[in-house]
Amino acid sequence: MPELPEVEVLARHLRPLLNGKIIRSVEVRRAKVLQPTSVSRFQKELCGAKFVGLHRRGKYLLFELRQTGEREILLLLGHLGMTGRMYLAPKHVPLPKHAAVVMHLGARKFIYEDARYFGRLTLDISAVEKLGAEPWDNNFSAERFYKKLKTSRQPVKVKLLDQALIAGVGNIYASEALFRAGISPRRAANKISLARTEKLLAAIRAVMQEAIDCGSTIPLNFAGRQKPDGLFYFGRAAGTPDYYVERLCVYDRAGQPCVNCGRPVKRMVQAARSTFYCPHCQKE
DNA sequence: CACCATGTTCCTTG
DNA sequence: CCAAGGAACATGGT
Numbered sequence: 667m668p669e670l671p672e673v674e675v676l677a678r679h680l681r682p683l684l685n686g687k688i689i690r691s692v693e694v695r696r697a698k699v700l701q702p703t704s705v706s707r708f709q710k711e712l713c714g715a716k717f718v719g720l721h722r723r724g725k726y727l728l729f730e731l732r733q734t735g736e737r738e739i740l741l742l743l744g745h746l747g748m749t750g751r752m753y754l755a756p757k758h759v760p761l762p763k764h765a766a767v768v769m770h771l772g773a774r775k776f777i778y779e780d781a782r783y784f785g786r787l788t789l790d791i792s793a794v795e796k797l798g799a800e801p802w803d804n805n806f807s808a809e810r811f812y813k814k815l816k817t818s819r820q821p822v823k824v825k826l827l828d829q830a831l832i833a834g835v836g837n838i839y840a841s842e843a844l845f846r847a848g849i850s851p852r853r854a855a856n857k858i859s860l861a862r863t864e865k866l867l868a869a870i871r872a873v874m875q876e877a878i879d880c881g882s883t884i885p886l887n888f889a890g891r892q893k894p895d896g897l898f899y900f901g902r903a904a905g906t907p908d909y910y911v912e913r914l915c916v917y918d919r920a921g922q923p924c925v926n927c928g929r930p931v932k933r934m935v936q937a938a939r940s941t942f943y944c945p946h947c948q949k950e
Numbered sequence: 951c952a953c954c955a956t957g958t959t960c961c962t963t964g
Numbered sequence: 965c966c967a968a969g970g971a972a973c974a975t976g977g978t
Contacts, residue, residue: 668956698973725957748956749975764975782974784957793958820968829958836956917956938970940954 668725668746668785670801670834671877676752677722679888683754684717684729684776693768696783700767703789711740711789712769724797724833727752743791747784753777753888777889797833801871806832808864815855815863822858822866823851824937835870838917839877841942843870845916850950851934851941880913916942 692709694700700708712731718739719730727744744752754774761768762779767787769776778787786793798814799806814831815822825831826840835843844851846869849862858866915925920933924944934941 672956745957747958747973780974781976782955782957784973784975786958818967824968827957838956937968939957 668748668750669836669839669877670722670725671839671874671881673725673727673746673834674722674878675881675886676746676888677720677727678882679886680727680752680754681720684720686716686718687771687774687776688716688734689713689731690770690772693770694766695761695768696764696766696780698766698783699778699780699786700788701786701790708789712742715740723794723800724829725836726794726797728791728794741789741791743786743788743793744778745786745793747780747782747786749782750778750780750785751888755889797829798831800833801835801867801874808860808867811867812858812860812863815858818855820855821851821936822849822853822855823941825855826870827937827939832870834874837939838914839870839873841917842873842914845943845948846873848948850945850948851936851943853950916944918942 689712692712694705694708697705715731715733717729718732721728721730725745729742729744731740731742732738733740746752754771754776757770757773757775761777764781764783765777765779766783766785767778778785799810811832815825818825823840823844826835826843827837841851843866847862847865849858849866916931919931919942921930923929924931924947926944926947929944929946931942931944934943
């Protein structure tokens with residue numbers, strides 16, 4: 667469930683649940699997700715530690731932990747990959763098939779499960795240093811965005827997925843933001859005007875903020891495995907009965923009418939990923 | 951069986 | 965050296 671808005675909503679959900687909880691023991695069922703941290707080091711560092719904070723950076727979660735009586739804060743980095751989930755469950759419930767890491771917290775346990783094991787839960791936090799700006803970072807102006815885009819001839823859609831440029835945009839919200847800004851996904855990054863870049867940055871922020879608001883409003887079951895559980899790509903804001911009615915404008919809507927002009931939404935492949943767009947509303 | 955999937959990293963090619 | 969493209973990772977859904 668993994669672009670910036672989903673991770674942000676998850677962080678807000680988990681923060682109060684984990685805060686103050688002490689890790690009694692750690693079960694690693696798939697060592698791959700800890701890499702390059704070893705299972706023994708992971709267990710040694712985490713056992714007895716207390717959760718004292720939780721932050722999001724891009725699509726990453728940063729858990730802050732502290733051993734009793736110690737000053738130093740230990741950082742644990744989480745990433746959900748494509749199919750990762752993190753949630754708390756009562757201690758006695760059976761583990762899901764793809765549980766990768768389980769932290770026993772007493773009455774409850776913290777579960778990281780991931781059907782495809784593309785995600786991470788590791789003490790190696792080096793990935794965060796490589797990230798670009800947060801979309802709302804005051805230091806990240808349209809001018810700076812524009813200068814970054816100037817250095818590449820790649821299609822703008824592909825550049826939006828570059829986490830070193832701007833952190834947190836994934837395949838769904840890249841298409842949505844470009845539709846919102848009226849920019850063709852095919853447009854070369856270095857050929858976008860400053861004025862268009864301003865529209866694009868505003869669109870990215872708006873699309874992300876609306877998704878966060880949506881995810882904060884609709885009922886979510888983070889432990890569930892049904893389609894809308896813990897996800898809100900397909901949610902509609904406010905707790906209306908039809909909350910999983912399509913909310914996105916173009917993503918996964920190939921062949922359906924554009925919400926703007928009524929002409930069919932198209933799908934194409936860029937850098938081996940699907941892009942959805944309206945050829946009429948998004949000119950080159 | 952074929953093809954698709956919210957992400958990142960590594961290898962190859964030009 | 966760099967940018968760009970594609971495969972790999974591993975599993976499940978349609």
